[in-house]
Amino acid sequence: MIRRDRQEFSQAATDRAELIEQLLAIGTALSSASDLEEILSLILTKSREITCSDAGSVYLIDPRLEKPSLLFKVAQNFSKPTVSF
Structure with a gap:
């Protein structure tokens, strides 16, 4: 024991x-890293690795609009890597 x-x-x-x-x-x-897409992709990749997740996505808030909206920025899916988001 x-x-x-x-x-x-x-x-x-x-x-x-x-x-x-x-x-x-x-x-x-x-x-x-200086490219926003590269940074977001890295964050998502490492987050998926750490959490053992198959897929994930990143959204940002667009404050330019009268009513702030979510912008779909990055998606990854290990099971379906050829599917376009």
């Missing part, structure tokens, strides 16, 4: 360290 607890604790610590490394890599990549 104690050995199993140690293994679980060790695995959890390893998982946390990997997540921190991923987040640092994201921060580094974001600081060097």
Whole structure:
């Protein structure tokens, strides 16, 4: 039982360290990117990786309109990579 607890604790610590490394890599990549589409795509890709998600999308708020609206900006779907959004 104690050995199993140690293994679980060790695995959890390893998982946390990997997540921190991923987040640092994201921060580094974001600081060097200048294209908004590239940045949003990177954010979505890494978010999907971290959450083990098959698909995701990013929306932005367009404040230029009288009533702020959502703008569909980026979509990704691992199961259907050839489908256009």
